[in-house]
Amino acid sequence: MNGWLLASAVLIVGGLGPALYLTSRGPAVRRLVGLQLAGAITVLLMELLAQAYGQSQYLVVPLVLVVVSFAGTLVFTRLLRDRS
């Protein structure tokens, strides 16, 4: 256990936990906020995990996740708008 793993654990519990709670209850827009929050926090979490394990090639994953979660969240905003 090093400091980066500890920071990752704090980010999972304190960051992803509330984000997943937001995605699990309430109206669709509230869940979308939780989704965007979860995506951003996961990117930071993966950066910290790449540093914790000392493997810089793991950084490809958060790099792709930023772009994909951006497009995915915009798709959801489009779908929510058309549904009403």
Add this chain to the structure above:
Amino acid sequence: MSSLVHVVGAVLAGLGVVVVVAAAIAAVWVREEYVRLHFLTPVTSLGAPLVGVGLGLVNGWTLTSATILGITLLLAITGPVLGSAIGRVTAQLDGVVEQESPE
């Protein structure tokens, strides 16, 4: 000197984690949807740069730091765009703005 840079980098990354956790808890805490949207921005515009700069200091002048900088820039650019898009959907569903976006 390098150990001081490492310590500063670790402190900055830790501050970034604290900011992100505080923003996430606050986003759950508030009751109004429009206020909740405000807590998305500290994650991408404050927490992510703090973590990115901290990791960059720890890793030094390497391709790893360049990758982390790229990720941080992408997060900082896409975060507010997504926040405004979600805000627009919320306003459209509330009937505050018109349903159809201008073509």
